[in-house]
Amino acid sequence: MKFIQRLGYYLGGFSIGLIVLAFFLNGKKVSCDYGPEARVLKNINSKQLNYTSSHIADSTLINHVLKFGKVNFSESNTRKEPCGTYNIEGLYNADNVILTIENCDSIATIKKVKIEK
Structure with a gap:
């Protein structure tokens, strides 16, 4: 498998994950207070x-x-x-x-x- 194909699969999975997170966390009061x-x-x-x-x-x-x-x-x-x-x-x-x-x-x-x- 060529590098460009691996990069395409990675970016596809990453974008689907971001969409799923945006769907589940939409409207919730979520914060990342680490400092x-x-x-x-x-x-x-x-x-x-x-x-x-x-x-x-x-x-x-x-x-x-x-x-x-x-x-x-x-x-x-x-x-x-x-x-x-x-x-x-x-x-x-x-x-x-x-x-x-x-x-x-x-x-x-x-x-x-x-x-x-």
């Missing part, structure tokens, strides 16, 4: 959020930063017992927002919101 930053954000977003301060910013700002923000691991204390503390940085309406979140097993608590203009 540590994506896993932390997904873990925090899956929990109930509590607010400790009465002057916390609006929930739209917090949800936006939790969805599109970046985790600053150098400023975070991930090994703290019993709950790790994470600093999440993001932009919202041209303002730099830093959230300090304590991530426990069943609940995530927003400790501090810092907005820098």
